[in-house]
Each structure stands twice: as C-alpha cells, then as structure tokens.
Amino acid sequence: MEFDQTWLTSEVVERSIGGKSFYFDDLPEENEVSLRLRSEILGWGRARITSDKEDAEIILRVRPGVLATDESYRLESSEGVISVIGNTSRGILYGFYSMVRRMINHQGLNFESTPSQPIRMIDHWDQIDGTIERGYAGESLFFGQYGKNSNPDRKEFSVRDVVGDPFRRDYQRVEFYARMLSSIGINAVSLNNVNVRGLATFLITDPLLDGVADIAQIFTSFGIKTYLAINWEAPKRIKQIKTSDPLDQEVRDFWKEIARNIYNRIPDFGGFVVKADSEGEPGPYQYKRTHADGANMLAEAVEPYGGHIFWRTFVYNSRQDWRDRSTDRAKASSENFLPLDGQFKENVSLQIKFGPIDFQTSEPLTPLFGGLKRTNQVMEFQITAEYLGHQIDINYIVPQWKKVISFDTKYRDVGDSVASCILKEHAIDPEKTGFTSVGNVGMDYNWTGNKLSQANLYGYGRLSWDNELTPEEILDEWINQTFLSIQPKYRKTIYEIMITSNETYKKYNAPLGIGFMVVPSSHYGVSVNGYEYDRWGTYHFADRNGVGVDRSVATGTGFSGLYSDEVARMYEDPATTPDDVLLFFHHVPYTHVLQSGETVIQHIYNTHFDGYEGVLDYIKKWSTLEGVIDEIDYSNVARRLQLQKQNALEWRDQINTYFYRMSGIADEHNRTIYE
Ligand code: GCW
Structure with a gap:
C-alpha cells in the first residue's frame, strides 16, 4: 500500500475485531452497504463470519424502526457478546466503525448515537487536470492523468476536445478514502471544484459521466452520496443554447435532460453544488433573475429523483474600489440572500x-x-488550511469550529446556537440541513501533506456527527488511533502541541479579527498591506491613530445591526465586543484597552512574540519524538516545523514593525522591534 492508513490502521482494526466471529442478523444481502460491511469485516482484522448465532462474539442486527433515524446505531454489550443495532445497514456501518473506535479508546460498548447534523459533507475543490484549488497535499484522488495537457481556463472547451481520460482511476485509493470518511460519519461528497471551467463543465454528460459513476459506486457502498459542482453556463457550453436564463424553457429542458441522464446512470446521485455570480463565475444576475429563480430551476430538474441543490451564498462585489467606503463585503451575503428567505424550494x-x-x-x-x-x-467550513497555514504550520482547527457552532444567536431567551437549533428550526426540510466543508486530502502519502492535518478531517467528521464532542475528546481519539503503539507520555506530547496550535497560529497572524494580512493570491505568509488597496473588500484601515473596520450602526457600515437585538447591542459597542473580533467591528485607537486589560498595541506585540515562542516550543517538543514514532511521520512534521518557524518569525516582525511605525508606541517590555 503506497499510502498511510491514517486513523484506520490495520493495527487498530486487528486489535479490535481480529479473529472475532460475526453473525449477521437480518442484514440484507443485496444492498451495497451490506455487501461492503461483509467485506470490511472479512478483509480487515481477518474476522470470521459464523452461521450459528450462539457462536457469535459480535452480532450485527437490522431492526427497522427501532432507532431515531436510519443512520442511528446502538451498541450493546452483555456476557461477552456485542450487538450492533441499526434500522438499516447504514446505521450498522456507522455502528461498526464506532465499535472499533470505542474499543481502541476504551470508551465502553453500551452506547447509542444519532447524528447531530443530517448532512455531513465534504466539498472537493479538485480540478479536472489533477490540481486542487487550495490543495496542500498533492494532486486530486479523482482526476489527474489527461489533464496535464488541457487548459482548464479555455472557456470554449468542447466535449470533442476530450482526447484522453481525465480520471485517475486509482480505485484502491478512492476506496480507502471512502472508508475513512464513512468511519467518521461523512455521508456526502462533491467531487469537483466549485469554479467549474473548461472540460469540468462536461462532467455532467457522457462520456465523462462514466468516470463519475465509477467513483460514485465506491462512495455509495460506504453510504456516501456523490454530488457534482456545475457551471451555470452549461446550457451554452454543452448545447450551444443562446442563454442560461433560468426562466427560459430551453434552459429548463436542458437541465431536466441532464438530470435524467445522470440519474439513469447513478440512481443515488446527490445533486448539484452551485457557485453563481461569485468571484467572476456566471449566474442568474446576468439575466436579471434572482438566486431563488436559479436554484429553484435546478431543484425542479432533480426533484423527480430525490435530488438536492446546494446553492452557495458567497456572493459579493469582488471588484470593489478600495476608495469606496460605502460597500462592506461583510454585508454582501445578507444583502443578497435575506430578501429571498422563504422563496427556495424544499430540495434547495x-x-x-x-x-x-x-x-x-x-x-x-x-x-x-x-x-x-x-x-x-448548510454551514460551510474549510478543512483545507487556506488561511490557516497551508498544512505547513500545525493548526488543529476543531476548537475554532466548535466555538462557531456553539455561538448563541440570542433570538430567543433559551440557548439558541446554530448547531443545536437554528439550522433545523429555520429549515423548511430539517433533513436538508447540516455541515459541509472544503476537504484537505490529496495524493500525498499521508493524505494531508502534514500528517497532523489528518486530525482536522477526522475532527470535522466527528464534530458533524456529534456536536457535543469537545475538541479535546476528538483530539484524544485521533491521537490514540493514529499513534497506537507509542507510550502515553509521547501521545501527551503530540496532544500538547496540537491542542494549543490554533491559538498559537492566531497569535502570530492578523490581530483581533482584522484578517487578510496575507500574501495576495497564495494566502500563505504575511503581507500587511497586500489587500489594502485591492478590489476584494478586505481592508484593515490602519492609520497613525488606530486600526480596524467600523461596522457599527451608529458610525460605521451598519453590519452589526444585522444580528438579533441582543447580539447587535454587544457588537455595537467596543467595550462589549469580544476581543478576538474587536477590529472586525470597530476602528479603535492603539491605546484602546481590551477586555483582557491590555492595550491594543501591547496585545499585538505580546501575542506576536508569544506566537513565535510557541513554535520554538513545538520544535523542542517534537524533537523528543525522534525514534519514537515512525521516521516518515517524524520528519514530515519536523521539516514543516522549520518552515512554520520562519513563517511565524516573518509574521511577528512584520506585524510588530508595521504597527510600531504606525503608532510610534514602544513595547512595554523593550523587546526587539525593527524601526
Ligand atoms: O476564499 C476563496 C478562495 C477561492 C475559492 C473561494 C470560494 C473556490 O480563495 O479559491 O474558490 O473562496 O469559496 O468559492
């Protein structure tokens, strides 16, 4: 096997189910997930399947209607026999992996679970030429042979230009990936980048649909639905129709025909993901139609087959004039989509x-x-670390996600977090809600470039399944399974590095929620003014008196008024705005005193010195693992830590110097800041 087995090493599975005897109680023979389960059990851990229930150590029981949903499972353990129970074989699949995980983590085997979020999806930004937009772990698992000679930006691409096979067809790798995903509860994937250009536009048609169908079949057997991102202008590009107007009959018929053909080939196909009128991509605005017109037209096309449309709200003016202070990118998605509330169909x-x-x-x-x-x-996250260190810098992101999903929107007196209520209660079909996230894997040996970035994929899946899990619990699980055979004290070292890593990265990055002081376009490394006079709407407005964007209602862009009354009040006033988003909401003097008691300028200096020290500490800690963990993993991270050190140093010195020059205020502790 030419790749790392991640948290599902044979050792993990062998130790938990190796040699055990399984009995299948009413598990349907014909269904793909059932067949997969059988082969998983026999293939991994060399378990036995017995025809005699009395001999069984593990019984897999389908009991329709017993559990809350068809994905739920129950584990029961008594007198040496473990039962995995589900309404369907999908529930049992999740129960099976849960059993393996719980055995390794010593978590007890009387346990029942229902996923917190019905949709738990990964979006790939994989391109047909094998590259991945914002990918930091090698080429795409799905595409990558033909593409070298293709030009994905050639907009007039015609299907007649397809002279080779763009699919990688490394099905062993795809199968392993699907297994990893289903073991953490992922139930949907979208295969291609949301910027759909050139040949990728044709993935929804023959002959390329063939390759999609092969991949989808593997995902299906692991209970995962496959989606494709589409190009809004497909009617023009594929069928030379003159328009892509969603209300045009020919356009509507085009999409119906596309859907019919896809579902013929892939009966459990999920549907489409759409980036429209966003960062230069085409969309319904061109025809003076709304995004509801656009989404509903596609929704109608896939509706007869149970299909589903994910319509992205990442719509803003990406050609802003930096001189224009009246436009606020933060307001854009609300301005575009709040007026359409209630107009989208049930399968959007x-x-x-x-x-x-x-x-x-x-x-x-x-x-x-x-x-x-x-x-x-559906709430969208990014596992791939575009702004979070490119999987070079160590950054365990789960603490940040946990904070986001637990935020109390205060629309009611009782706790009102997004994860626990908003998504379901504000839906017209609660089953069509959940989480999606840009994935972070590629063909690299260890899948994620930095071995430790696997924990983000693992953590995203686990948190989507169970919103109550803590980042600490999730990290513990991942380390236990991934570094199974090392002594606990070494696992603790890895834990200590990772659990603080998101905070450490934040410390040496753009301060207090201001964001975007990154190198334009690559988004790795510091460039304080890289975006300051650009068209993307991401400004910090630092001057000699202060820094930050005034988004208050009283004197700023009015963005803070978009929240519930109570939250709006909190963000309106710098005194009650949490420190970590202060500069997102307010332009304050450098001498402004934070809730922490420090001034803004001293906070900037302190965190930037601390962040760099944190990385030096990681280097020291990691070096104690040499000879303890696998050499490949050891040097994989050790090498990246050297790059992280350099990155943190540049961030520290450029940010400190910039703000020292702007403010003229010296560091209270007289550390070195360049003049
Ligand atoms: O953050 C931006 C990225 C783009 C991406 C876009 C999006 C796929 O820099 O690379 O395009 O987000 O989410 O559509």
Whole structure:
C-alpha cells in the first residue's frame, strides 16, 4: 500500500475485531452497504463470519424502526457478546466503525448515537487536470492523468476536445478514502471544484459521466452520496443554447435532460453544488433573475429523483474600489440572500460560509444564521488550511469550529446556537440541513501533506456527527488511533502541541479579527498591506491613530445591526465586543484597552512574540519524538516545523514593525522591534 492508513490502521482494526466471529442478523444481502460491511469485516482484522448465532462474539442486527433515524446505531454489550443495532445497514456501518473506535479508546460498548447534523459533507475543490484549488497535499484522488495537457481556463472547451481520460482511476485509493470518511460519519461528497471551467463543465454528460459513476459506486457502498459542482453556463457550453436564463424553457429542458441522464446512470446521485455570480463565475444576475429563480430551476430538474441543490451564498462585489467606503463585503451575503428567505424550494439548501468574509483565523458568525427563518441552510467550513497555514504550520482547527457552532444567536431567551437549533428550526426540510466543508486530502502519502492535518478531517467528521464532542475528546481519539503503539507520555506530547496550535497560529497572524494580512493570491505568509488597496473588500484601515473596520450602526457600515437585538447591542459597542473580533467591528485607537486589560498595541506585540515562542516550543517538543514514532511521520512534521518557524518569525516582525511605525508606541517590555 503506497499510502498511510491514517486513523484506520490495520493495527487498530486487528486489535479490535481480529479473529472475532460475526453473525449477521437480518442484514440484507443485496444492498451495497451490506455487501461492503461483509467485506470490511472479512478483509480487515481477518474476522470470521459464523452461521450459528450462539457462536457469535459480535452480532450485527437490522431492526427497522427501532432507532431515531436510519443512520442511528446502538451498541450493546452483555456476557461477552456485542450487538450492533441499526434500522438499516447504514446505521450498522456507522455502528461498526464506532465499535472499533470505542474499543481502541476504551470508551465502553453500551452506547447509542444519532447524528447531530443530517448532512455531513465534504466539498472537493479538485480540478479536472489533477490540481486542487487550495490543495496542500498533492494532486486530486479523482482526476489527474489527461489533464496535464488541457487548459482548464479555455472557456470554449468542447466535449470533442476530450482526447484522453481525465480520471485517475486509482480505485484502491478512492476506496480507502471512502472508508475513512464513512468511519467518521461523512455521508456526502462533491467531487469537483466549485469554479467549474473548461472540460469540468462536461462532467455532467457522457462520456465523462462514466468516470463519475465509477467513483460514485465506491462512495455509495460506504453510504456516501456523490454530488457534482456545475457551471451555470452549461446550457451554452454543452448545447450551444443562446442563454442560461433560468426562466427560459430551453434552459429548463436542458437541465431536466441532464438530470435524467445522470440519474439513469447513478440512481443515488446527490445533486448539484452551485457557485453563481461569485468571484467572476456566471449566474442568474446576468439575466436579471434572482438566486431563488436559479436554484429553484435546478431543484425542479432533480426533484423527480430525490435530488438536492446546494446553492452557495458567497456572493459579493469582488471588484470593489478600495476608495469606496460605502460597500462592506461583510454585508454582501445578507444583502443578497435575506430578501429571498422563504422563496427556495424544499430540495434547495443555501450553503453559507460560517463567517461573513472568508474562513479567517477569527471571524464572527455570519448573521444569515438566525436571519434566515424559512430556508434550508448548510454551514460551510474549510478543512483545507487556506488561511490557516497551508498544512505547513500545525493548526488543529476543531476548537475554532466548535466555538462557531456553539455561538448563541440570542433570538430567543433559551440557548439558541446554530448547531443545536437554528439550522433545523429555520429549515423548511430539517433533513436538508447540516455541515459541509472544503476537504484537505490529496495524493500525498499521508493524505494531508502534514500528517497532523489528518486530525482536522477526522475532527470535522466527528464534530458533524456529534456536536457535543469537545475538541479535546476528538483530539484524544485521533491521537490514540493514529499513534497506537507509542507510550502515553509521547501521545501527551503530540496532544500538547496540537491542542494549543490554533491559538498559537492566531497569535502570530492578523490581530483581533482584522484578517487578510496575507500574501495576495497564495494566502500563505504575511503581507500587511497586500489587500489594502485591492478590489476584494478586505481592508484593515490602519492609520497613525488606530486600526480596524467600523461596522457599527451608529458610525460605521451598519453590519452589526444585522444580528438579533441582543447580539447587535454587544457588537455595537467596543467595550462589549469580544476581543478576538474587536477590529472586525470597530476602528479603535492603539491605546484602546481590551477586555483582557491590555492595550491594543501591547496585545499585538505580546501575542506576536508569544506566537513565535510557541513554535520554538513545538520544535523542542517534537524533537523528543525522534525514534519514537515512525521516521516518515517524524520528519514530515519536523521539516514543516522549520518552515512554520520562519513563517511565524516573518509574521511577528512584520506585524510588530508595521504597527510600531504606525503608532510610534514602544513595547512595554523593550523587546526587539525593527524601526
Ligand atoms: O476564499 C476563496 C478562495 C477561492 C475559492 C473561494 C470560494 C473556490 O480563495 O479559491 O474558490 O473562496 O469559496 O468559492
């Protein structure tokens, strides 16, 4: 096997089920998930299947209607026999992996579980030429042979230009990936980048649909539905129709025909993911139609087959003039989508980035959550570390996600977090709500570039399944399974590094929620003014007196008024705005005193010195693992830590120097800041 087996090492499975005898109680023979379960059990851990229930150590029982949902499972253990119970074989599949995990983690085997979020999805930004937009772990698992010679930006691409096979067809790798995903409860994947260009536009048609069908079949057997991102202009590109107007009959018929053909080939196909009128991509605005017109037209096309549309709300003016202070990118998705609340069909979900800007180290929850009252909503995260260190810097992101999903929107007196209520209660079909996230895997040996970034994929799945889990519990599980055979004290070292890593990264990055002081386009490394005079709407407005964006209602852009009254009041006033998003909401003097008691300028200096020290400490700690963990994993992280050190140093010195020059205020502790 040419790749790392991650948290599902043979050792993990062998230790938990190796040699045990299984009995299948009413597990249907014909269904793909059942067949998969059988082969999992026989293939891994060399378990036995017995025809005599009395001999069984583990019984898999289908009991329709016993549990809350068809994905739920129950584990029961008594007198040496473990039962895994589900309404369907899918429930049992999740129960089986849970049993393996719980055995390794010593968690007890009387346990019942229902997923917190019905949709638990991964979006791939994989491109047909094998590259991955914002991918930091090698090429795509799905595409990558033909593409080298193709030009994905050639908009007039025609299917006649397909001279080779763009699919990688490494099905062993795809199968292993699907297994990893289903072991953490993922139930949907979208295969291709949301910027759908060139040949990728044709994935929804023959002959490329063949390759999609092969991949989908593997995912199906693990209970995972396959989706494709589509190009809004497909009617023009594929069938030379003159328009892509969603109300045009020819366009509507085109999409119906596309859907019919896809579902013929892939009966449990999920549906489409759409990025429209966003960052230069085409969309319904071009025809003066609304996003509801666009989404509903596609929804109608897939409706007869139970299909589903994910429509992204990442719509903003990406050609802003930096001189224009009246436009606020943070308000854009609310301005575009709040007026459409209640107009989307039942099989449409709006796919909403968790923050109002773009996956920064620190952002408030977008006010669309709670603002939309009658719309299916899916919260979008980014596992791939675009703004969070490119899987070079160690960054265990789960603490940030946990904080986001637990945010209390205060629309009611009782706790009103997004995860626990808003998504379901404000939906028209609660089953069409949940989480989705840009994935972080590629063909690299260890899947994620930095071995430790696997924990983010693992953590995303686990948190989506169970919103109550803590980042600490999830990390413990991942380390136990991934570094199974090392002594506890060494596991503790890995834990100590990872559990603080998100905070450490935040410390040396853009301060106090201001975001985007990154190198333009690559988004790795510091560039304080890289985006300051650009068109993307991401400004910090630092001057000699202070820094930050005034988004208050009283004197600023009015963004803070988009929240519930209580939350709006909190963000309106710098004194009650939490420190970590202060500069997102307010332009304050450098001498402004934070809730922590420090001034803004001293906070900037302190955190930037601390962040760098934190990385030096990680290097020291990691070096104690040499010879303890696998050499490949050891040097994989050790090498990246050296790069992280350099990155943190640049961030520290450039940020400190910039703000020292701006403010003229010296560091209270007289540390070195360059003049
Ligand atoms: O943050 C931006 C990324 C783009 C991405 C876009 C999006 C796929 O820099 O690379 O495009 O978000 O989410 O659509």
